[in-house]
Amino acid sequence: MDPFENLTADRPTFVTHLECGATGEHHEADRLHGLSNAGKPLLVRYDLDAVSAAIDKETLAARPPDMWRYREFLPVRAAEHIVSLGETMTPLIHLRSEEARLRTPSIVVKDESRLPTASFKARGLGMGVTMAHELGVQRVAMPTNGNAGAALAAYGSRVDMEVYVFCPADTPEVNVREIAMLGARVWRVNGLINDCGKIVAAGKDEMGWFDFSTLKEPYRIEGKKTMGLELAEQMNWDLPDVIFYPTGGGTGIIGMWKAFNELEAMGWITRKPRLVAVQSEGCAPIVKAYHDGKDHAELWKDAATVAAGIRVPAAIGDFLILEAVRKSGGFAIAVSESAIERAQATAAARDGVMTSPEGAATLAGLERALEEGLVDRNERMLLFNCGHGLKYPMPPSDQALDHTAPIDFATLAAAAHPLDL
């Protein structure tokens, strides 16, 4: 197998147009677009009959294992424009200890921390930068809680794009340094991500920025869509019953829902999973809107959570998230900060899986959903770990030994353990 085949082979593409997610109004493909004329996110539409005729499951299975294997389902026209850092297919891992503890036969984590820049933002920004590059963009700006900025910086640097990034002041230190090291210009801002977004909007004209804010360009969703395509393929086109997803701006939930609908329209799958949006009690606008029966969420005041990636007080795609959750038969659920911490410690110390706090939130969400009877124990559960735990502050560990003094070995087994909380 040629390892670069997905990045070099000429393959047909099937985009017909872009469609406003709210009004359905058509916008022309292969042109630079931000939001729709109605000010809402744009969705990319394909001739799915033609996709069906061009590709089958066997052909797909023989390609190298990265997200570009799904080219017929993606918008990029010319292989030479693909900006790639090795977007590998991510593994599925059983949490055996949790399955035993929660008496649930199948709890599987899809571990997206293996992607470039150690988060699933690589999928969306890899695609977004590829399309921006294809359409001639050279200067971009973005508000971010960290991981998106790092991915934008990494992909942007490969094609000499000028990248401007604005983070809330308390973004994890490692993220800000990572963004800087990857060649972007980065600032800490004394506000939240929506305040950072206002800076991008205000500076856009003067700076000639293309706005890479979540869902303000159409292609990040297409990158995130590959999570759904990949999951379906990995599970032999028989998806799990319930997917728990840490929801911030919502690109992942919207992208996966789009993937499942496209696959269903093509007859590649017959059953779609229920989608569960998990948020922190410290920032739960989608959960509130879900319970209030609303189509749009209200701005969440004083948003606070250790799970930086889901600290999004207002999401422009809120109505699309809520639609995916409701139409799939799923629900939205909030978990406490202490439940997130506990779940993170448990997954790490008992199952060896170092999740981000966002990923841990999905485990906490599953536990709560079981307690409340929202899911059945025997359903197959899939959790998304969207970033690596090493990118966040960890509890200190500072036990020391003096090798020149006698060691009381019997005391070592009594040392502190993370689960003695």
Ligand SMILES: *Cc1c(COP(=O)(O)O)cnc(C)c1O
């Ligand atoms: C961005 C991010 C999320 C939220 O993703 P959306 O798809 O935008 O809702 C969750 N977890 C991590 C680690 C993230 O970086």
